[in-house]
Amino acid sequence: MKLNVLVLGSGGREDALCHKISKSPLLKNLYAIPGNPGMERYAKVVKVPLGDFEAIKNFCIEKEIDMVVVGPEEPLVRGIKDYLSKFNIPVFGPSGKSAQIEGSKSFAKALMKRKGVPTASHIIFHRDEYHKAREFLEKSAYPIVIKVDGLAAGKGVTISQHFNHALQTLDEIFLHNKFGVSGNSIVLEEYLDGEEVSVFVVTDGKDYVLLSPAQDYKRVGDGDTGKNTGGMGSYSFNEILSDGQIDEIKHSIIDPVLDGLLEESSPYTGCLYCGLIITREGIKVIEFNCRFGDPETQVVLQNLENDLLELMYLTVKGELKNYSTKNSGKAICLVLASFGYPDSYETGYEITGLDLVEHLNDTIIYHAGTSKVGGKIVSSGGRVLNVVLSSKEKDFKELINNVYQTAELINFENKYYRKDIGLRGLLKLN
Ligand code: AMP
Ligand code: GLY
Numbered sequence: 414m415k416l417n418v419l420v421l422g423s424g425g426r427e428d429a430l431c432h433k434i435s436k437s438p439l440l441k442n443l444y445a446i447p448g449n450p451g452m453e454r455y456a457k458v459v460k461v462p463l464g465d466f467e468a469i470k471n472f473c474i475e476k477e478i479d480m481v482v483v484g485p486e487e488p489l490v491r492g493i494k495d496y497l498s499k500f501n502i503p504v505f506g507p508s509g510k511s512a513q514i515e516g517s518k519s520f521a522k523a524l525m526k527r528k529g530v531p532t533a534s535h536i537i538f539h540r541d542e543y544h545k546a547r548e549f550l551e552k553s554a555y556p557i558v559i560k561v562d563g564l565a566a567g568k569g570v571t572i573s574q575h576f577n578h579a580l581q582t583l584d585e586i587f588l589h590n591k592f593g594v595s596g597n598s599i600v601l602e603e604y605l606d607g608e609e610v611s612v613f614v615v616t617d618g619k620d621y622v623l624l625s626p627a628q629d630y631k632r633v634g635d636g637d638t639g640k641n642t643g644g645m646g647s648y649s650f651n652e653i654l655s656d657g658q659i660d661e662i663k664h665s666i667i668d669p670v671l672d673g674l675l676e677e678s679s680p681y682t683g684c685l686y687c688g689l690i691i692t693r694e695g696i697k698v699i700e701f702n703c704r705f706g707d708p709e710t711q712v713v714l715q716n717l718e719n720d721l722l723e724l725m726y727l728t729v730k731g732e733l734k735n736y737s738t739k740n741s742g743k744a745i746c747l748v749l750a751s752f753g754y755p756d757s758y759e760t761g762y763e764i765t766g767l768d769l770v771e772h773l774n775d776t777i778i779y780h781a782g783t784s785k786v787g788g789k790i791v792s793s794g795g796r797v798l799n800v801v802l803s804s805k806e807k808d809f810k811e812l813i814n815n816v817y818q819t820a821e822l823i824n825f826e827n828k829y830y831r832k833d834i835g836l837r838g839l840l841k842l843n
Contacts, residue, residue, distance in 0.1 A: 415441035416726060417477055420456065421463060421493075422484025423449045425748075425781035425799040426707035430482060430721070431456045432777065433714045437722035444476060450790055451780025463488060466496050473502045480505055480729055483683075489703050490516035490564060503729045506683040511674055512703040514685070518562050518600045521701050524677075528669035532698040533558065533603040540597050543587045549601065550579045558602040561586055563595030567631075567643055572604065607692040608837075609699065610653055611709045614667055614687060615724060618680025620733040621667065622724070625716040625740035626653040627709035628837065633755060635833045642755045643796055646834030649712040650743040650809070652841055661696055662689065670701070682728060708799055711779055712744035715803035744803035745835045747816045748781070752827040754795035762826040764790045764798070769822045775804045775812075776819055792825050809835065809842055 416439050420431050428451040435443055435455035446469060448458030461468045463485075473481060481497060483489050483506035492509030506512075513520040525532045538546035550557070559582050561569035569592060573579035586596040613624040627649035633639040654662070666687060674681045686702035705713075714721065718739040727733055751758035764783065767790060770776055779801060782794015800823070802816045813835040820830055 415439060416479040416722065417442045417444075418480050418482065418722065419444045419446060419469075419473060419476070419478045420448075420452075420482045420484065421446055421469070421488060423447050423463075424484065424707055425451075425746075425779040425796070426705055426710040427484040428452050428779035428781070428799075429711040429714050429801075430484060430705070432779070433717070433721040434482070434725075437720045439720065439722050439726070442476070444472075444478070446472070449780045450783050450785045451778070466491075466493055469493070470497060470500055470502065473497065474500065478502060480726055482506070482725060484704065486512065486515050486564065486702060486704050489683075505725045505729050507681050507685075507703050508679055510677075510679040511681045514670075514674070514681070514701045515703040516564055518560050518700070519598060522600060524670065524673045525698060528673040530666055530669050530698060531695055533605050535600050535602045537562070537598055537600050540587050543583070546583055546587070546599065546601070547580065550576055550583060553579075553601070555579075556604040558604050559583065559586075560600045560602060561592045561596040562598035562600060563592070565592050565595050567641065569595065570641070605690050605692055605697055605699070607690045610689050610691065611706050612654075612662060612687040612689060613705060613709070613713060614671075614685040615728055615733075615738075616671060616681060616683070616685060617728045617731040617733045618671070618675060618682050619731070620736070621671065621685075622733065622736060622738040623659070623740075624713045624738065625649045625651050627706070627713050628653060629706065629709050630831060630834055633831075635831055640755050642750075644706075644708045645748045645750065645831045646746055647708045647712050648743070648745045648809075648835050648838045649709065649716055650838070650842075651716075651740060653838070658691070658696060662687070666696070666698060682731075708746045708748055711746040711799050711801050712803070713740075715744035715777075715801065716740045716742045742803055742805040743807070743809050743812060744801065745809070745812050745816050745838075747800045747820055747830055747834050748796050749798040749800065749820060749823065749825075750796050750829045751782070751792055751794070752829040754829070758795055759827055760792045760794065761786075762792045764792060764823065764825040766823040770800075770819050773819060775802055775807065775815070777801045777803075778823070792827075797825065797828075798823065809838055813839070
C-alpha cells in the first residue's frame with residue numbers, strides 16, 4: 414500500500430512534518446498547501462489558500478489523497494475534518510467539536526472540571542458582565558492570569574501583577590474589543606508557578622501513544638524576558654520527565670480527558686497537545702491544543718524512531734491498539750527571527766549560507782517565514798528559520814554549541830535569536 418498525503422500549513426512545524434513523512438516507505442506522493450520553500454525539498458507545494466475548504470477538497474479528489482494532515486489550529490476549529498469527511502477524505506486531526514479543547518478555553522475548563530483534571534482554578538465572565546469582572550479583579554489576589562476565551566494566535570493570555578494592569582487588560586478586551594469575538598468571554602485564572610512541559614499525545618480516540626516530552630521558549634528575550642512569541646526555540650529528550658511523572662500525566666490528565674471527549678460523543682483523533690506545568694502540588698494543565706506544537710514538533714519528530722506516516726494512518730483508521738512508539742536521542746531547535754518580532758519587523762532580506770549548512774551532520778534547517786523571489790530565498794515573516802540539531806549519541810552540551818555555530822553560518826539582515834536556548838535542559842541532565 415502506498416499513500417498520497419497532503420499536509421496543510423506553511424510554518425516550521427509543517428516543514429518538519431513533511432520531512433519526516435517523506436522518509437516513509439509507505440509514501441507515494443506528498444503535497445503541501447500552501448507550503449513554503451523549505452517543503453519544496455520533499456513535497457509538491459501547491460498555492461491554494463488554507464481557508465478555501467472547497468478548493469482543498471477538489472484538490473484532494475483530483476490527486477486521490479489518502480490522508481490530509483492539518484498543521485495549524487484554525488482550519489480544525491473551523492471544522493475542516495467534518496467538511497472533508499463528507500467526501501470520504503480522511504483527516505489526521507480532530508473534528509470541529511473536539512477542537513474546541515483549544516478553540517474555547519471555557520470548553521476545556523468545563524471538561525477538566527467535570528473529569529477532575531488538575532488545572533488552575535478559574536472563573537468566567539461574559540462581555541455583558543464587565544462590572545462584575547472588574548469587582549472580581551478589585552478583590553482578587555495577584556498575580557492573576559487573564560485569557561480570552563477564543564483563538565488569539567497565542568496572544569490572548571496576560572499575566573497581571575497588580576489591579577491596574579488587570580483593569581487595563583479587561584478594558585482592552587471588553588471595551589476596546591481588541592480580540593473581536595474571541596474576547597466575548599474571558600477566563601480569569603489562578604497563577605501557577607513551576608516549570609512548563611509540552612507532551613504530545615497521538616490518539617485515535619481510544620488508544621494513544623506519547624512522543625518525547627519537550628520544552629519551548631515563549632518569550633522573545635534571553636532569560637525569559639520580554640513579550641510572548643510563537644516560540645523562540647525548543648528542545649526534547651525523554652529525561653525531561655521521569656517515568657513516575659509520565660504515569661501521573663497519563664492517569665490524572667490524558668485518560669480522563671480522552672474519556673470525557675468520548676462521553677461527549679466526540680472521540681478525539683489526531684495530536685492532543687498537553688501544555689503542562691510542574692507545580693509543588695503536582696502536574697497541572699495550562700492549556701490543551703488540538704494540533705502539534707510549534708516549535709516543539711521540530712525537535713520531537715527527530716527523536717521518534719517510528720514511521721510517522723504509519724503512525725498517523727493507523728490513528729486515522731482507529732487502529733492504535735497494540736501500537737507503541739520508541740523515542741530516543743536529544744534534539745534542539747533555535748529560531749532565527751526578524752529583529753523586532755513579535756512587534757513590527759522588516760522582511761524581504763536575502764538569506765545566505767543555507768548551502769553551507771545543508772550537508773552538516775545531524776542538522777536540518779526548517780523554513781518558517783521565507784519566500785522565494787527570483788530564485789533567491791528571502792525572509793518573509795517574524796520567525797524565519799529553525800536550526801535543528803539532533804543526535805542519538807552526542808551529549809546535549811555539544812548539540813547546543815553546534816546549533817549556535819550553525820546559526821552563525823546563516824545570514825540575513827536583521828537576524829535575531831535568543832542566546833540561551835537549551836540551557837534549562839542542561840540542568841535537567843546533571
Ligand atoms: P497559553 O496560550 O494558555 O499557552 O498561555 C501562554 C503562556 O502563559 C503559557 O505558556 C504560560 O507560560 C502562561 N500561562 C498561562 N496560564 C497560566 C497560569 N494559570 N499560570 C501561570 N502561567 C500561565
Ligand atoms: N509552542 C506552543 C504552541 O504551539 O502553541
